[in-house]
Amino acid sequence: MSVLSGEVHLRIEELSKEYMIKSKQGYAYQRLPTLENISLEVSRGEFVSIIGPSGCGKSTLFNIISGLEKPDAGKVFLQGRDITGLRGKVAYMLQKDLLLPWRSILDNCILALELQNVTRSKARQQAMDMLRELNLGDFSANYPAQLSGGMRQRVSFVRTMLAGKEVLLLDEPFGALDAYTKSEMHDWLTDSFQKYRPTVLFITHDIEEAILLSDRIYVLTPRPAAIRLQIGVDLPHPRTRDLLVRESFVDIKRVLLKELFN
Amino acid sequence: MRKFMPSLIFFSFLLLLWEYIVKAFQIDKFILPPPSAIFEALINSSLLLLEHSKYTALEAFIGFSLAVFAGMVLAMIISLITAVKKTLYPLVIVSQTVPIMAVAPLLIIWFGYGLLPKVMVVALVCFFPITVSLVEGLEKVDADVIRLLQAMGANKFQVFIKVQLPAALPSLFSGLKISATYSIMAAVIAEWLGASRGLGIYLTRSMHSFQTEQVFAVIIVISGLSLAFVALVEGAGRMLMPWYYKKHSVADQK
Numbered sequence: 001m002s003v004l005s006g007e008v009h010l011r012i013e014e015l016s017k018e019y020m021i022k023s024k025q026g027y028a029y030q031r032l033p034t035l036e037n038i039s040l041e042v043s044r045g046e047f048v049s050i051i052g053p054s055g056c057g058k059s060t061l062f063n064i065i066s067g068l069e070k071p072d073a074g075k076v077f078l079q080g081r082d083i084t085g086l087r088g089k090v091a092y093m094l095q096k097d098l099l100l101p102w103r104s105i106l107d108n109c110i111l112a113l114e115l116q117n118v119t120r121s122k123a124r125q126q127a128m129d130m131l132r133e134l135n136l137g138d139f140s141a142n143y144p145a146q147l148s149g150g151m152r153q154r155v156s157f158v159r160t161m162l163a164g165k166e167v168l169l170l171d172e173p174f175g176a177l178d179a180y181t182k183s184e185m186h187d188w189l190t191d192s193f194q195k196y197r198p199t200v201l202f203i204t205h206d207i208e209e210a211i212l213l214s215d216r217i218y219v220l221t222p223r224p225a226a227i228r229l230q231i232g233v234d235l236p237h238p239r240t241r242d243l244l245v246r247e248s249f250v251d252i253k254r255v256l257l258k259e260l261f262n
Numbered sequence: 263m264r265k266f267m268p269s270l271i272f273f274s275f276l277l278l279l280w281e282y283i284v285k286a287f288q289i290d291k292f293i294l295p296p297p298s299a300i301f302e303a304l305i306n307s308s309l310l311l312l313e314h315s316k317y318t319a320l321e322a323f324i325g326f327s328l329a330v331f332a333g334m335v336l337a338m339i340i341s342l343i344t345a346v347k348k349t350l351y352p353l354v355i356v357s358q359t360v361p362i363m364a365v366a367p368l369l370i371i372w373f374g375y376g377l378l379p380k381v382m383v384v385a386l387v388c389f390f391p392i393t394v395s396l397v398e399g400l401e402k403v404d405a406d407v408i409r410l411l412q413a414m415g416a417n418k419f420q421v422f423i424k425v426q427l428p429a430a431l432p433s434l435f436s437g438l439k440i441s442a443t444y445s446i447m448a449a450v451i452a453e454w455l456g457a458s459r460g461l462g463i464y465l466t467r468s469m470h471s472f473q474t475e476q477v478f479a480v481i482i483v484i485s486g487l488s489l490a491f492v493a494l495v496e497g498a499g500r501m502l503m504p505w506y507y508k509k510h511s512v513a514d515q516k
């Protein structure tokens with residue numbers, strides 16, 4: 001069902017990054033190689049997951065793609081255009097929902113549009129349409145503190161999608177949710193993406209989540225992160241939870257487990 | 263209102279006890295007047311009290327407003343410019359070890375007996391809590407929120423306006439409330455040092471003429487004014503931060 005045009009949307013070319021950190025005594029600096037020669041591609045409308053041990057450099061990779069940090073070497077291309085070090089080109093969503101407590105749900109959603117100088121009424125209209133479309137319309141006037149964790153994370157998604165960028169970087173967006181809420185979120189997310197078909201790069205440490213959601217998965221090595229393996233997920237859609245015990249699913253899971261823990 | 267009921271009942275009981283003790287032990291009115299005499303003084307001199315209150319309230323209000331303006335500007339400069347933070351902020355904090363009430367006579371020497379020195383005393387007293395609470399509010403913003411905005415392409419100014427300033431409001435308002443509490447008191451003390459009008463001067467006059475019940479009446483008016491001032495600030499806070507009070511009301515219901 002993945003109807004991909006095959007056009008490369010986001011391309012990362014031989015990225016390397018090293019941090020300098022203070023040694024324990026605090027006198028000298030120590031090199032901390034974090035990314036090593038990472039290259040990957042995401043096609044338009046594709047959902048690609050990145051899994052790797054914690055602390056290997058996954059968030060660092062996103063920080064570079066989003067322009068928050070500069071790589072030591074390598075380039076980031078969006079539709080063939082070099083965007084290395086440029087901010088505001090892709091939409092970035094972190095694990096915490098990071099909603100602004102003083103803004104209503106609706107006004108939280110228009111944050112990125114506001115920064116792009118879209119008029120408030122127009123931005124609100126656009127946000128209201130998407131909130132309604134994704135069954136969140138009833139909450140638009142509430143404050144974030146009045147919503148549950150799962151609901152807040154949905155709003156954070158809407159805000160990310162409303163940034164008007166075609167590529168979404170999602171850094172462990174479900175890491176803080178309980179198992180039940182998480183699987184609800186998977187269904188909701190799959191539905192939403194069916195509607196809007198963004199290009200997604202998704203970090204997770206949950207192997208099953210990666211298989212359920214992805215078209216393709218990259219496995220990273222421990223720090224310094226390098227690409228260890230790339231695997232396509234050729235399972236039929238819609239992917240429901242009964243897939244978890246299917247042999248084709250378990251085969252992929254076995255490969256990933258072996259790569260991650262050997 | 264209901265949640266104040268126990269305090270009100272207890273307070274009424276204390277007043278009755280006070281009245282009874284003064285009568286029973288025949289304590290001199292000059293040492294401790296009974297509540298009934300204080301109440302009488304309050305009613306009898308209400309016009310005079312109102313007249314003096316006006317000046318004190320005016321001094322407090324102007325001084326407080328000055329402090330809000332100067333304190334906020336300074337706090338913003340401190341948090342936006344690292345060099346200023348390093349040089350000026352420690353000085354601001356150390357300056358608080360200077361007792362402002364001891365500086366007040368200097369202000370009288372320099373600026374005379376008019377409105378200006380009183381306003382300055384109030385401003386000096388109120389300024390510190392405002393500056394510190396705003397600086398702290400601006401600094402404690404979640405670094406990830408700032409990164410999120412930067413990733414959206416926001417510049418430093420936009421981060422400040424859209425995130426830091428609103429996030430600092432609750433902290434700013436707790437500083438404003440402290441300052442509002444102090445402001446009336448600061449004006450009264452400044453008046454002690456020399457004034458022709460105001461509650462402070464009325465207080466010292468009552469003291470010198472051994473009208474202790476008048477002294478108590480003035481104390482009540484001072485507390486009332488301070489309370490009203492804090493309530494005003496609290497009201498402004500509720501208007502500016504409905505989200506803050508809503509959140510807390512939700513939490514309270516749990």
Ligand SMILES: Nc1ncnc2c1ncn2[C@@H]1O[C@H](COP(=O)(O)OP(=O)(O)O)[C@@H](O)[C@H]1O
Nearest residue numbers: 019020021034053054055056057058059060061
């Ligand atoms: N700004 C930074 N300065 C120094 N070291 C950093 C910085 N950011 C991340 N690191 C280090 O780089 C490594 C990878 O971090 P990160 O990309 O956050 O890992 P993860 O894969 O868990 O997302 C960690 O060891 C982390 O301590």
Ligand SMILES: [Mg+2]
Nearest residue numbers: 058059060171
């Ligand atoms: Mg991470």
